[in-house]
Amino acid sequence: MSDPLFQAMRQSIIDGAPDMATELAQQALANGVDPLEAVNQGFAAGIKFAGDQFGCGEMFLPDLLASAEAMKAAIKILEPEMLKRGSQREALGKVVLGTARGDIHDIGKNLVATVLSASGFQIFDLGTSVTPEQFVAKAKEVDADIVGVSALLTTTMAGQKAVIEALDRNGLRPRVKAIIGGAAVTSKWAAEIGADGYSRNAIDALELAKNLMSKAMNKGTALA
């Protein structure tokens, strides 16, 4: 952490400066720095800081998005080298996201995608107004760990329930976790429809996703 290059990487993410992050990533490669270390000790530390600052109200959504963009820029440079070394940054988990059928409001869903992706989750974004069948098909195709369904409208919240039912029907749960979010969504609704989790915003969603993954892993170990 004391390495000035890692410090600068961290700072480029906090500043939300994709150009600087790109330059630092290139510099790291030129200097023979292990790309995975650059991510873990440099850039990812910046995202963690930004997330914490957002959590306590010191940073705001536009700051957070800028940090996520900077993170993406850095990963884009480092990824080919990581692949070459076979040190692909291990995804924290595979997440299929989309808004419920009939709902075209996607700000919240996009925020969740950005934050999760920046933090190391692999995101499969199905976009807006996604049918339960589409969620199921994608979850099967990519062997998803988590399916996230967003609904802004009270009228489309039923779509969240439909997705969970479809996941159940296809025998994907409990291995695949279903999480929901959206302005009108409450923890009560989440409990009522049997979701594995609900969060009020993108940062909470990150915590939620991490918790679900660690629970799944613990369970896996126990079973093994």
Next chain:
Amino acid sequence: MRPGIQLLSPDLIGRILREAFELLMKPGVRVGSAPVVELLRSAGVEVGVAANDGVARLPAPLVRQCLASAPRDFYLYNRQGEKAVHYGGDDVHFDPGSCCVQMLDPETLEARPSETRDLVRIVQVTETLPQFAAQSTAVVCNDAVVGSGKDAPSAIGDLYRLFVVLQHSDKPVVTGSFSAAGLEGMIDLLAADSGSREKLRREPRAVFDVCPSPPLNWSEFGSHNLLDLARAGVPAEIVAMPLAGGTAPVTLAGSVTQHAAEVLAGIALHQLAGPGSPVVWGGAPAIFDMRTGGAPMGAVETAMLNLACAEVGKHLGLPTHGYLVATDSKLVDAQAGAESARSATLGALAGINMISGAGMLESLACFSVEKLVIDAEWIASAQRLARGIEVRGEDVRGETLATAMFAQTGLSGEFLKLKETRALFRQEQYLPSPVIDRSARGSAPPSDVFTRARTRVDELVSTYRKPSLPEDVLRKFQAIVDREAAREADRAGVAADLPSN
């Protein structure tokens, strides 16, 4: 003079409209449904020519022509056939907020799913309060289920809410449909109430909120409803809701510009389908909260957006609507009072024709009937303020402000005894209900406004009388609801379960 407030200079309104017209060409407006594309193409508008992307580019001359055919004012009528709401000029009316999903339980202070009994109670209280010129289909009835079990509100929910309101109220109604299929039944219901579709067109009882999706997107059901309303001649209220910084430019001026473009596009579609049909320049614009990603309805900037958007509509000579008198607080507390009173006052000063939102907590997620009766006090005060300082008393004694009264009292100070005092104090002063505490401290400990509001709600409900509708109208209502419930159940493949009310 009527006191007012203006946020936009004539110069700025000009710039807003110039850029709004530019937006309608570039990037254009997304239109969802085939009938809309067809309608636009027959008017010579190119839709998705370059790429088949459903984006329409609306030329200014066409939009201006549509603006010219939109009526400058219209009335909503009550069940007795009297003009009850004037959409036009600087006339100001208020109605409760719409379509909440939760209700604040005054006992536990928790939000719980709203039910039919809540909607009835809200309608009863609204019916008794003169501050509300219109009813709204205020809360979702979670107990009225069509679909698989205790589901989120289904397509028939909109119709059912209107059915409940019409049974319990004589006032005009601000309502809306969340599906293209639901609108037909709702218009049938209103026609049954009026006597015929023709009578409904002539003397509309209700206005329908229709919402584009920001930015610049007229989704399938929104545009569908717009066309159907225009053809039926039932008033449409275009409620555009840009979120500054989230789904619209972060600057207030930029969001007002996007709002203008979205409403202009809506008016174009509406007037192409039904030239001369009544349409309202409405909105529920808000800022985007940079911490929560929510829409803070109580923020002063949200009120500023509503006022500025209405100003643009007024400049075009159209009837206006805004979403104010709501709060982001979860309780009926000082924040709720301050935010609601402030925006009620601003809205009244701005001369917005219909102001929706009273009773709403938690950024429109929860309704409180106690808040509704408190908001009625802010509204009455705002209405009083908007009347301004009037010169009166000519009919009582001379045309002086004070000297004629002094001629009677001299220096005795006995104004309380004057005929003028007795004759005029009701016009000069708004006399609040007991919800507002002005009493001297007595032996009992003072109560807070929420406690007084609870008592007031009970009192109002006890004075409420349900309108007596002719048997045949009620039968028609029931037949329409049964028909639509059967259709919906058909679609969902299950039985409908509607509570009687």
